[in-house]
Amino acid sequence: MHHDAQGTPAGPPHPQDDTSSPLTSLPLLRNPLGDFGASLVVFLVAVPLSLGIAVASGAPLVAGLIAAVVGGIVVGLAGGSQVQVSGPAAGLTVIVADLVLAHGWQVTCLITLLAGLLQVLLGAFRIARAALAVSPAVIHGMLAGVGITIALAQLHVVLGGDPQSSAVDNVLELPGQVLDNHTPAVAVGLLTIAVMLLWPRLPGPRRLRAVPAALVAVGAATAASVLAGLPVERVDLPDSLAQAWSGPVLPDRAEVHAVAIGAVTIALVASVESLLCGLATDRLHNGPRIRLDRELVGQGAANTVSGALGGLPVAGVIVRSSANARAGARTPLSTVLHGVWILLFVALFANVVEMIPMAALAGLLVFVGLQMVNLAHLSDLRRHHEASVYLVTMGTVVLLGLLEGVIIGFALALLVALRRLTRLTVSTEESEGRWHVVVHGSLTFLGVPRVNQVLRTVPTGARVDLDLHVDFMDHASFEAIHAWRVDHERTGGRVDIDEVHENWYERSSRQSPPVGKTTPRGLARWWAPWGMRGGFDRSAPASGLLLAGAREYHSSTAGRMRSLMSGLAHRQHPSALFITCADSRVVPNVITSSGPGDLFTVRNIGNLVPTHDETELDSSVGAAIEYAVEVLDVPSVVVCGHSHCGAMKAVLDGAHTDPGGARAGRLQRWLAFARGSLQRPRAEHAAATGDPEALRILAQENVIRQLENLMTHPVVRDRVETGRLELTGMFYDLDTAQVLVLDRRTGAFEPVASGTVPVPRNADDDRPADEPAAP
Template identity: 75%
Template sequence: MRHDAPGAHAGHPGHPGLAARLRSLPLLSNPVGDVSASLVVFLVAVPLSLGIAAASGAPLMAGIIAAAVGGIVAGLLGGSRIQVTGPSAAQTVIIADLVMRYGWEVMCLITLLAGLLQALLGAVRIARAALAVSPAVIHGMLAGVGVTIALAQLHVVLGGDPPSSAVAAIRELPSALAGAHLPAVAVGALTIALLLLWPRLPGPRALRAVPAALVAVAAATAAAVATGLDVERVSLLASMGEGWTGPVLPDRADVHGVAIGVVTVSLVASVESLLSGLAADRLHDGPRIRLDRELVGQGAANAASGALGGLPVSGAIVRSTANARAGARTPAAAALHGVWVVVFVLLFAPAVELIPMAALAALLVMIGAQMVHPRHVADLRRHHEASVYLVTLAAVVLLGLLEGVLIGFALALAVSLRRLTRLTVLTEERDGRWHVVVQGSLTFLGVPRVARMLRTLPTGCHVDLDLHVDFMDHAAFESIHAWRVDHERTGGSVDIDEVHENWYERSSMQAPPVGKTAPGGLARWWAPWGMRDGYDSSAPPTGLLVAGAQEYHSSTAGRMRAMMGRLAHRQRPTALFITCADSRVVPNLITASGPGDLFTVRNIGNLVPPHDGADDASVGAAVEYAVEVLEVPSIVVCGHSHCGAMKALMDGVHEAPAAVRADRLRRWLGHGRASLERTPREALEAAPGAEALRALAQANVEQQLEHLLSYPAVRRRSEQGLLELTGMFYDLDTAQVRVLDPRQGVFVPIADGSAGGRIPGPRGPLGPVGEAGAVDGAGAVDGAQGPQGPPPEREHA
């Protein structure tokens, strides 16, 4: 016979007792916080549910049923820890339209069927598909609904009835203002004032934790009762009798419209619930939402609410936020809030009938106004989607919810399609040869623009056509091929170089089509070997170099062959670029330049020995060759942060005895003595180590520019206006490039090319910058004129 050992019951460390086991259950792990949070959410939910029911044209009791059922059923069956489900203001417009068309009983059937459809969608695990809807459409829809609610309920605040549409509400507003019912206006004004002022009033934190909606509605009700105002009040008990009915089947003629209503309610409720649940996840540190289970729970709640005669429900971010801030950590809080709603109605239904309808209408006016977030417009403008938001908002207000969402969704698709098929065409004439570059996705949508540009090329000329495209459809191939045949028939020649993928060649050979590819080549091609996928840390250095060369041959050499063939016989660089030999500084990377653009000199500390008395002729030889033979129009000296040469200068390596081991390094660093003397002593002594190095490195750039002017060829061409000197500084910590502004003597940031900003300061290595040098979206500089001639014309699709 088995006997439990002493201490094997409650309280023994190794065997948790009943209380500990109960606390380990998800619904009972946070009893104090969940109970207090449920009371707060209950106080928020009651006035909101009554107001939403009134605005929807439904029996007021339907809002109470929806709040109770949504909280209990979705809370227990859903997949979110703290989301609270109940009637939603976003569905008010839909419900009001369906109730007006088919009656309340059929609306209950629509809610029930919509819930079953939601549960089915969750069961087949496609909840994430709802997240494919553009946030611009969602926010625009909610804002449009908010405007519609506010306009309709404003008429109730003025003592009238809500119009049938937002357009009618706007049209009838002057007459409503002229015939306003003053007691209703007073109640509504008091409600709005308290909603605005209560969160800002000083007082104990516990007092300010009382929901503003409850305070506003309760105060307005008390004022109306105390003064005996003649205003319309809530008829909750009447709705429990005559209006409280369950679902019924529609007439046969209405079946099609009812089916559309079922799909609409289901989709809107699903998207709102899933987005609200994802937003609620940011408010707590517990398990994340399970989207498919949450959709099943929402469907069960809607089916139960419709069967019992309640409104459609969905996850509500306002109530969920209040739930999280009040201390909720498990679904028990949402479920308990539904229980308190039932208890309240059973015990205090007569007190609810004292609430003026104008108070609930004013509450909805504020809710509707708060659904229009200017912050969303600012966020969407940065992503170029504000037009989708504004069009959706206007369409919902003027045409209706379903029409507005469809229009917004169509516009969002059009915007996305335009982005996916964006095309850039650049043309440039070089020594009688025309160079055309096509970049982007070359589809039938871009064919007219490309064709128009190609038709402007002179007859009989030689054309180098670079196709740097990630996709080319058959229409684009036929257009380019037809132009090529015509151009060669009239005596011209065409050299097509496919920089990325051989789309034109494959189409010419009638090879099977392939999928769209990324135009940037290999991922992280600019990263060090150790940061790339497939890096073998055990490989010897020579093996890494060989492997890198193999990668170049397999991915890049073929695409560069035609270009390098044109560059092979002559170089015409745009700038002499003098920089440090530091392995972290990559000149072509930080200047977005390619083969033939930069004549580069690298040494320890990017030093330029003066022309007179220099004991090292290599830098001087490179300067003279670049200026007198290549006739570069620009010289750039580029320093960088965390420079080892500057650290050695600060440590006095250049003044060490001649017998030291690194004697050549000591003598070379002697050319930086003037830079050390140029840097203010207080900057070297007072600043932290990294800042002192930065000050010295920037002073060193300025000093080397002065050394360059000691070369006769440099000074002569500079005085003739044929050569410009530029100082640059590369910050390794931020990967940002700065350019020297000689007027202020400081290095200033270079604006991001994608923002269309300007680069202050002198003429840079790629052309004039400053007042006349606006950076375009492609990162080039308008007005740049190097040895190859004027800049290419640009045409953007």
């Protein structure tokens, strides 16, 4: 059976592996029906968004449609992503609007063309990965700032006025705009926003709500304005594409420098946005991964063509890409076809487009702009301690401008990274006259004052154990520690230095320190995978790795555990029943710092708990629950999910509802137990709207659902109600190696609070938990 990166069955092999038909040898014809259907969905999303982005950019309306056509066809054929959709991007609107205001539309087309050529050169020199060096916190903050700027400007249009020259002016003028005389266009704009808000939340079949909200909102506003005969401004397209063409022109000599800066700005912002979007889109499918350099060449080719034809700049866009992947696209054919449909629609049904009220597009842009302030990104960045970069970038983009905001945000991101690289903690502990000093982090000249300050607190003549948990030590740090050691030992003290990583101090004493920062490879950590530890050949057969691991256990650990295990051999009294996923990356004893006898563990695909009524379909989990609660008398039951869960991804893809699909059989029947998790409102909304965080949301909602399922078991319910049993939800974030705990009051998963951890004791006596029980 084929498996995905999460370690769970992922369905059939990728289509490129199937050679049963001559057509499947063509890259664009591996999934024709799925790609065809997906292209129609993306086409319906792209038309109103392309028109709206053209409005926000101050460009001709047809320029947005040209960019959508070119982005679909050119990037689809020349790019390196399977399902990413490219077209006019909201993140570029502020840049384009400034360029149009400063240089005019035709010079802006030239700037787009030059930016495309620069992208092609960057891709040809294979430096696409360098664009990923920009912190995502800066990119997301930039997009959030752009979104707020767009929303503030277009809100004035919705209210019947004109946008001001800056976001600050838009805020200051907003109260007066609200109080001023309004026109029927206000009702059209507000109707559009209301439909965008309510459509994904309406009850009804998922298939109906899968219709793009943007299409429904603009369609409803258009129909209402036509039926009511409202005198509103509508889209005005040229009579023919030939008449619409407004190609690039050369700038005045005085503008050359500004044009060059504009081209570089568009090239860099569009490149970074496209590459990050492509990497995010890869999480939504199991096909080949994005080829970054080829994708950059494709994006550059599209911008070159779009600029030459009088279109907006092109970039990868996450909303259309998510819709594409969720609708079943698996190859670039969907992207190409959506561009073809836009071209045919404009050529054959331009009169339909011209019925759309401009206020409806403004309302759409207000909603899209606010959506660019993604609170999920902010939450993730907060966990990585980068929320300050996001917020500063967003604020400066709104207050000062895009270029200034990005520069300030990038500078702050560098300072944050520098602080992390030089982060150092020094702790001391005294016991029976012996001092234990522990240094963690990168030991550079910046940390020397702190280390010296702590070392000076050690009394003269004391015996000191100095543990250096450092991955780097520069010469200034070595000199400081060595000088202190010499002085301390000269006055009668004794210093024992223990180095956990490379022997930086020892080798510096011999004038041969390591040449670079210590890397994880080769560290003999008991929790590290085989491939990261010396003596293990990851290419060896699994049986060989297991035997090598057993040999290491016998040589280094078995002797220490003998007394403990002899005490546990005749009975067990675990502190918790721990139900978690079978995923190989989740190791319960590691993430809970527990040992033998602490956890009674149940592992299955997706950490699922069938309800008591469903135990006749699968009784193994129910049997483990009854044994743990009634026989072992555990005081706690924990359900632990995790990010990037392959089982939850399969549920999102509908594997549990496809009796004729490749996952049919035992796996499909087992995943059916997760149906209730997908039906929870938050998970259902995320899946329906193509939220990039849908997988994480479903995995967390699945934990909550399984806790509810536990309460259907009488033995669990009785003990919970009498206060003898506690249920806990946990979530393991693979990206950060951080454990989150469910707050039952808010339904949110929060980081485990730091603080002193009490020594756990056994439930039936006063012995510390690490003391063996008597046989």
